[in-house]
Structures are given as C-alpha cells and as structure tokens.
Amino acid sequence: MEPNCVCIIAQIANFAVLRRHLGMAVAGRLAEDVAGVVAKLIPESTVVATARDRIDVTATAFDRAVLSAWLATIDNAFETAFVVDDEPYAIDLVIGAGIVDIGQHDAIRLIDEAEQAVEDARIARAPVIRGVGDIDTAIPDREALARDLRLAIGKGELFLHYQPKVHLRRNRVESVEALIRWRHPVRGLIMPGEFIGIAEESRDIIDLTVWTIQQVIRDQRALAREGHDVTAFINISGSLLSDARFVRRACALVKSSGARIGFEITETAVIREPEIAIAHLHEFAAIGIDIAIDDYGAGLSSLAYLKKLPARELKIDKLFVTQLTSSNRDPLIVRSTIDLAHALEMEVVAEGVETPAALALLTVMGCDIAQGYFISRPIDLSALLDFLGSNAIADLDPKRAMLPDLARAFGRA
Secondary structure (H helix, E strand, C coil), X not given: CCCEEEEEEEEECCHHHHHHHHCHXXXXXXXXXXXXXXXXXXXXCEEEEEECCEEEEEEEECCHHHHHHXXXXXXXXXXXXXXXXXXXXXXXXXXXXEEEEHHHCCHHHHHHHHHHHHHHHHHHCCCEEEEECCCCCHHHHHHHHHHXXXXXXXXXXXXXXXXXXXXXXXXXXXXXXXXXXXXXXXCEEECHHHHHHHHHHHCCHHHHHHHHHHHHHHHHHHHHHCCCCCEEEEECCHHHCCCHHHHHHHHHHHHHHCCXXXXXXXXXXXXXXXXXXXXXXXXXXXXXXXXXEEEECCCCCCHXXXXXXXXXXXXXXXXXXXXXXXXXXXXXXXXXHHHHHHHCCCEEEEECCCCHHHHHHHHHHCCCEEECCCCCCCECHHHHHHHHHCCCCHHHHHHHCCHHHHHHHCCCC
C-alpha cells in the first residue's frame, strides 16, 4: 500500500484569552510548547510552530484511519489542563488535516486543504480531515462520504458512546449524553465533526437522528433491566428544529417507547427560525422530552430567546469550566450563569470538568450537574453498565476535601 502525505494544522483558538493571563513573553512561547507535546505524540512527524497560535505537522500515513487516530490522540491530549509555568491552563485546539496520495503530492494544495479543514473544524468543534486529488477533490470526497453515510445507517457501522452526568447534590448519575460514532470499513473511525455537516447538507441528518433515538431507546431498555433508570440526552441539529416531519417522527418514537429522552440544542439553532423552533420545542416538552440548552455562552447568548424556551437544563460551555481555577473572570461568569439559570427554574450542567478542584468549586457555586473527563470519558454501553454498577461516583467524595474553604470564599458555607 502506497503511503499518503498528510498535513495537520493545530490552532490555539483561545490564544487571545491565554495571552491576557500569561503575558506576551510566555504566550509567545506557547505554540512551541504545544509543538513539543505534539512531536512526542506523533514521533514519526515533523512538527513546527509556524505562528504564535499555530502548529503545523507533516508526516506520511498509510491510510485515513491512521491519520484519524493521530488527530484523536492530539485532541485527547489537550482535553486535560496544560501546565504553563507550574499553572494549569485549558488549551482549546482546533485541529484540521489534509491528506493526499503520495503520487499526487502537491504541497501547496495539501496545506490549502488542511487550512480549510481547520475552518471546518472550528464550526464542527471536532477534528476534520479533507482529502486532496487531481481535480476538486474536497467535493468528491464529501460526496463519497455522504453516499457511504447513507449506507452506514443500515449496515451497522454507526454506534453510540455515552458520557455520564453526575448530579452533585444527589451524588449519582441521573443522565447521560449519547454521542454518535461511525466505524467506516475503509476509513476507520470517523468522528461526528467529519460527517454531521455532510448529513445536514444531504438531509440524511433526519435518518441519522431517528436512528440515534431508536438506538438510545434500545440501550435504555438494557440499562433498565440492570436497574439503572437514567435519562439519555441526544444532540439535535439546528436544521431539524424547523422540520415538522422530523418532529412528528421523533415524538411518535418517544411516546410509544416511554423512554426517558432529552434533547440538547444550541442557542444558535433556535435563532435560525425562532418561532417555528420554539413551537416545536414546546411540542417535545409536552410529551416529556427534557430540553437542554447546550454550549451556553459560546455563541451570542440571548435572554430574549432563553426565557421563551421550555428548557430544564442549561449547559455551560466547557471553555469557561476548564479555566475555572486559572482565571479571575471565568468563575464570576459561571456563578452568574448558575444564578440566572436557577432564577429561570433550570438546572445547570457544567461540561468539561477535568479536575477535582473544578468539581469542588462548581459544587460550592451551586452547580447541579457535572460532566467531563474527571468523571468519565464517553464510553460504550457495556462500560457504562460497569460504571453505573461500580463505586466510581462515591469515589469522588474524598476529592472534595477542599469544599469548606471554597465555600467560605464564595459565601456558600
């Protein structure tokens, strides 16, 4: 098998925020520090910090599956705090990659595709790979992926991972977030950032989401047989909120199953067609579907829309949560958001909880639910059953030894 040339670009999306915290001199070295970590993760590559906020990686990979694994490795490595001058900071990396057959290698075209992949990744909020060919390769690659996705829905190539959400006052898992994955027979593991946008363009997002609801219902029955009664939240594309056909199908599935289902939506999804979207969200809520507002604070938050939504949960974007213990402003933003949500009779979910200090601080702030790698990574159904049957949640208690001091600091003792 002939190898492929690949170019990976990792951009530090929150560089401006970090520069304010770190100062110009330290921030100027940040990309080099990140490049050093990436070089250790992919030793067979050449890694260069090409700007204050950008790292370029060049290498050869035998197939797209290898490249996908590299991107996942880099992405996972920066999910946890990055230590700069003995202080932890959250590094928000946006990762894109271009790949081309070695016989068709065009360095300029390869970099162009990698840079476009970064832009796609910024929207998708997950690593993206773009292929390169002789003509306009990005479009045929997307078309091929769209055709494969249409078949994948019926061929058993899709599967779900679940990330537990811990209710902090009750100290138990009461809900999980369902996250879709695609194991392509040739390309290997494909993450949502690479195919959700394609599914939205092709309108296969309807069948994809219906499949997800059906699989969640089946998995919930398996959980119930083991004595675990948890709500499963599903991410709903903004394009579906104005689709009456999808709304009818989703409502019929949930009503007939009696499953405990929640839908996570983003603020921007509602703003597209607000009247229709809000009406449909009320239809969901009327049959018992819990509505959660995802990534709150990452977009243009609108209190005008927020008060109209039948939402029971507000999820604070992980950008604020990961910097709770290294920023002066983020704790103030998080606490004010918690107070706002409680005033609107919503529970607050903090995603991106990665350290015991963040968990403790969120608890004394009055946050209701925590989700993140400190609690659990996304896991398959079998691992979820083991997690729910273990003492993993009880084991979090000793990590909260600092609570009294933090409570006094925030006036919540």
